[in-house]
Amino acid sequence: MLIDEIMNTEMKVAMSDSSVHEAALSMYCNQINSMPVVDTNDRLVGMISEENILFAMYPGVNDFVAYERFDFEVIEKGYTRVLNQQVAGLMHEPGLCLPPAMPVLQAVSLMYLNNIRKVLITEEEKLVGIFTTGDVHRALFETGLATRPFKRDKDTERLSGWRGRHTH
Template identity: 40%
Template sequence: MCTDVRTCNVDTPIKEIATVMCFNKISGMPVVDAENNVVGIISEKDILCSMFPDMKELVDSGAKADFEGMEKDYTSVLGKTVGDLMTSVVASVSPDMPILRAASMMWIRKIRRIPVTENNKLVGILSMGDVHKAVFQESLLLNN
């Protein structure tokens, strides 16, 4: 896991989060409160999905999706806060959980990162890349 985790809070502007994500090649980050309790997670997917209209409404109305207009409307998304767009039901793992069990939780939920917590306090984040690296290193050790 990575213990140097970039976090944000519910009041952080999306413009700030998008800047951090784009310039640091981060696809998501935990949302924490003042006591470092995990209260949500915000991802690029959350931000981009907020730009799309409700597909059921779009189909029911018979309207065409104006994708070019949606791209231009991105600035309205930047005016929102993390609390407006974050996923508030967050799965987490403990630091002592077997790595493949943690990976299976990510696979089942179709997520690429999961917060690592102790008593709901953020202590790190585990990504699929971390899992792959750990399994690969263990494989090298066993074969030598």
């Protein structure tokens, strides 16, 4: 099984020249915490995350050393300043990117070694998809269902009894 057989091609992306406000709004509305950033040619140029946005507001270590106290309410008002910046100014490197023709188990091995759960899939520097460990689990589960129909047996009864005792 190859990555392109199970990757997600429906992605929310931010443009590098768009405002942080637009990216933050898209992340909020879509309940995601990060987005790939592309340029006008759809080339992957970075990632923007909630952390990038929030860290841009935080005082740095040197600020803590230089000042005894902070007015965090004033710092929160600086959020507007951050939102007016361009995404390109806050984004970070995209990290590990993989090709769509890579075998799934090879990709998962690389993800495991790098302690990551999602990677961007690129072809000739263009973003073509996103691949997560959840995609692998779904694909394996669906394959398993196709070859072995679900039926209630002693194991599922035991599991449901365990859940009933441990989910109060």
